[in-house]
Amino acid sequence: MHVAPERGRRAFDPLVALNAAKEVFWRHGYEGASLTDLTAAMGINKPSMYAAFGTKQELFEKVIQAYAADDMAYARAAMEQPTAYEVAAALLHDNAIAVTRPDCPPGCLSIQGGISTGPANSSVTEFLATSRLAGEALLADRFRRAIDTGDLPPGTDPAALARFLMIVTEGQAIHATAGVSRADLQASASLALLVFRSLSVSS
Amino acid sequence: MHVAPERGRRAFDPLVALNAAKEVFWRHGYEGASLTDLTAAMGINKPSMYAAFGTKQELFEKVIQAYAADDMAYARAAMEQPTAYEVAAALLHDNAIAVTRPDCPPGCLSIQGGISTGPANSSVTEFLATSRLAGEALLADRFRRAIDTGDLPPGTDPAALARFLMIVTEGQAIHATAGVSRADLQASASLALLVFRSLSVSS
DNA sequence: CGGCATCTTTACCGCTCGGTAAAGTTAGCA
DNA sequence: TGCTAACTTTACCGAGCGGTAAAGATGCCG
Incomplete structure (x- = not known):
């Protein structure tokens, strides 16, 4: 697993190319992104792409890793808020921002990337769905701790609450791709957060 | 606009074929559905498909019409409920059912169909987004009437409420494609409906 | 400066895509 | 029964797909 020292140095910045991809x-x-589109945006030819990143699917996996590390950092940060309500508020409001960045395409790469594919690429769809559910499980854990510390009422279903919030973030992402504004998405986030006022009263 | 009388009769049922498509x-x-996949499922050859339905895009438009008429009927029915809360409850619960039908693919055709496409088919994405927003506008109108009749508090923002509910339905659809069960989606629907308890208290 | 490992470029591979021309088949009407 | 209009079948089109072989440029090391 040792990479040989590079003799003829690479003529492009892999990080810049990965961001373009x-x-x-x-x-x-x-599937909608052809290798021709990708390499044109990356400023390199297909064999260079192949040598640096592997197949199209391997390139996509590296892109997803970079996306999770950079563009999804707000979600990890949200979970570190002191109270469950603040966790949810940060997640929903920061997601409204994330899916409407003027310097990025609208929506969320995890959904845009491959919510449906042809029969040959169903593994892409499954991989993305699995990683979204993994994030939801982390959020449920966060709410479980909130119940333990008395921050949320004992009857609360942490998995259901996490699922509801993730559903809202996904709906925000879909809405963003339809051109709905950041302000309108934040209004819906505020509306969604009203459920916290009734959590203690519900079963 | 008159269709010539048919002499050599068609050897397949267009409605059955359309449902297969x-x-x-x-x-x-x-884009993930190739003409080969489509015609195989429809049980006909490509020229027959072409003669009966036109290009792939025209076939898709006819499919969307059938989908709106049949599979989305629950949404129109929900809007006829007597109160705004019942409208929302019917919409969310029936959507949870609709996106998890055992005899249909998971999720919602409007999202699965083309939330992202290659550069050549961006019109498909735009068409679907526009029709989703049209449904949302109808829902906002329904809530506007509810405010007029005193069913919803005067300070309510009908467009924001409609947007929130549509966001939830879209998130449910995405979740369904990840394999989340109907029962879990209905639990999140019940959670979302809690916002109605706080509507009078919010601005 | 020569040798060579590396990267880049050009050109191309087999395959599938959406779409169609033309021949073959079917059925109604005279 | 034979003509004709419609539909179906077979075979194919140019284009673009993901991926790659082979030749040409580049730069470090001895």
Whole structure:
């Protein structure tokens, strides 16, 4: 697993190229992004792409890793808020911002990337769905701790609450791709947060 | 606009074929569904498909019409409920059912069909987004009437409320494609409906 | 400066895509 | 029964797909 020392140095910055590929996948999805589109945006030819990142699917996986590390950092940060309500508020409001960045395509790469694919690429769809559910499980854990500390009422279903919030973020992402404004998405986030006022009263 | 009387009769049922095409588009999306996949599922050859339905895009438009008429009937029915709360409850619960039908692909054709496409088919994405927002406008109108009749508090923002509910339905659809169960989606619907308890208290 | 490992470029592979021309088949009407 | 209009079948089109072989440029090291 040792990479040989490079003799003839690479003529492009892999990080810049990866970010360019990310935007193309984000806008057109895994199958909608052709290698011609991708390499044109990356400023390199197909064999260079192949040597640096592997197959199209391997490139996509690296893009997803970069996306999770950079563009999804707000979600990890939200979970560190002191109270469950603040966790939810940060998640929903920061998601409204994330899916309407003027310097990025609208929506969320995890959904745009491959919510549906042809029969040959169903593994892409499954991989993205699994990783979204993994994030939801982390959020449920956060709410479980909130129940333990008395921050949320004992009867609360932490998994259901996490699922509801993730559903809202996904709906926000879909809405963003339809051109709905950041302000309107934040209004819906505020509306969604009203459920916290009734949590203690519900079963 | 008069159709010539048919001499050599068609050897397949166009409605059955259209339903078969609907399932393929629903599962694989507009671009992920190849003409080969589509015609195989429809039980006909490409020229027959072409003669009966036109181009792939025209076939897709006819599929969407059938989908709106049949599979989205629950949404129109929900809006006829007597109170705003019952409208929302019917919409969210029936949507949870609609996106998890065992005899249909998971999720919603409007999202699966083309939430992202290659550069050549962006019109499909735009068409679907526009029709989703049209449904949302109808829902906002319904809430506007509810405010007029005193069913909803005067300070309520009908467009924001409609947007929130549509966001939830879209998130449910995405969740359904990840394999989340109907019962879990209905639990999140019940959670979302809690916002109605706080509507009078919010601005 | 020569040798060579590396990267980049050009050109191309087999395959599938959406779409169609033309021949073959079917059925109603005279 | 034979003509004719419609539909179906077969075979194919140019274009673009993901991926790659082979030749040409580049730069470090001895």
